Amino acid sequence: MNQLAIHNPATGALIAELPADDATSVAAKATLARAAQKPWAATPMAKRQACIERFKAGVLAELDELAATMTRETGKPIQMSRNELNGLIARIDFFIEEADDEQATETVFIDGSMTEQIEHTPLGVIANISAWNYPWFVGGNVFIPALLTGNAVLYKPSEYAAQTGLAIARLLHAAGVPEHAFITLIGGGDVGAALLAQKIDGLFFTGSHATGARIMEALGPRMVKVQLELGGKDPTYVCEDANPKTAAESLADGAMYNTGQSCCSVERIYVHESIHDDFVSAFVATVKTFKAGDPMSADTYIGAITRAPQLDVLEAQVADAKAKGARLLTGGKRLPGPGNWFEPTVFADVSHDMALMREESFGPIIGIQKVTGDAQAVELMNDTRYGLTAGIFTRDEARAKNLLDQVNAGTVYWNCCDRVSPRLPWSGHGDSGVGLTLSTYGIQAFTRPKAWHLRQP
Ligand code: NAD
Secondary structure, three states, X not given: OOEEEEEOOOOOOEEEEEEOOOHHHHHHHHHHHHHHHHHHHHOOHHHHHHHHHHHHHHHHHOHHHHHHHHHHHHOOOHHHHHHHHHHHHHHHHHHHHHHHHHHOOEEEEEEOOEEEEEEEEEOOEEEEEOOOOOHHHHHHHHHHHHHHOOOEEEEEOOOOOHHHHHHHHXXXXXXXXXXXXXXXXXXXXXXXXXXXXXXXXXXXXEOOHHHHHXXXXXXXXXXXXXXXXXXXXXXXXXXXXXXXXXXXXXXXXXXXXXXXXXXXXXXXXXXXXOOHHHHXXXXXHHHHOOOEOOOOXXXXXXXXXXXXXXXXXXXXXHXXXXXXXXXXXXXXXXXXXXXXXXXXXXXXOOOOOOHHHOOOOOOOEEEEEEEOXXXXXXXXXXXXXXXXXXXXXXXXXXXXXXXXXXXXXXXXXEOOOOOOOOOOOEEOXXXXXXXXXXXXXXXXXXXXXXXXXXXXX
């Protein structure tokens, strides 16, 4: 049997070896999920909701241990692991509350003997291939509404968050979700690829653009519903009327939280020339307060880089920025191991010919660029192939709305950043993906509307 070795990215130590799937076991699991889907869909909504309610109670009861598991396998600072689990609870509440309404059959027309109805049927068996950076959030955005609406789920957690994936399955099953209505697949890209080869009714993916593009190519000819939540290069513009210190503190957190390994991390900052220098000094001062160290310590802010190869990406961006004339203000290199560590890094005097301002960094590194005004800022914000989030700091609401209207992104922020709400849709424009999760639309995404034309005899 295949084995998946799990290493602690903060120490390099081997922490577990898990039995992994192969093409044969993936096919067998897909057959089991298919058989389990119809009975699960036939289970009344109230019972499905009760299962997810019990799952929530299970997460709360084990929150500290689940946070420690996630921190050990991803290097995420422990307080941020706890924050993620607490945040998940609010999302679960939202999904449970809204699921009923979203799946109820709608009568949209009655005239004499004729009635028209829309029924919201489950997609069927859905595959969820997931990322490691927020395994509870990005997984939960899919498998919770999918299960509530009567789908069976084949869940492939990232190979960097596989123990968390197994904990999710254990808690769902303990809560009453039938064993084969939620099945976990353990392994890397080969297991993900084997999953794509199965008969599935929907593919919900969170991960990099490169993998997303491969998935789209593999599934395109098969007409399977595909949703891809991919990377970003999220910009923020700080106007001259903003408070430079307040904006700097918020954006330093937005850039470096989770060691910069968030899909909606602030990855580019444009600052009006009249407050640029004040903003930059406040930003660097804030970053210098961020403590790097043992992710299990409650006061650690900068944790490990989860995937070792990302260190090469960060190093290459630093070298490229320096070679093209950027000014390094703090950080700039790996921290000594064992494990995967990178200093929080801030550059000023950057430009769009640098990889730092064009390619997703996915680490604790940021470029700050001086701009002359709104027109230049909007042009630079839109100069990207991505479009996940974008923000503006200004005192002027009308100006913010006008500028954010012109920015190509699925989510926009006024005087805030790096924020996700269960009540709002989460979607990317351009190379940030297709489809959406969260909000009531993110429940409907797991159903297929069926049109009923009913004439009484
Ligand atoms: P990744 O693309 O390397 O891996 C994601 C998943 O795809 C993993 O489970 C992996 O095993 C699987 N996979 C790899 N190759 C495959 C293949 N050929 N076929 C099928 N599956 C395959 O991404 P990652 O490193 O896990 O995650 C980081 C990326 O995810 C970043 O780009 C980040 O921005 C993005 N992300 C986006 C969102 C969002 O909501 N838009 C949220 C979190 C992360």
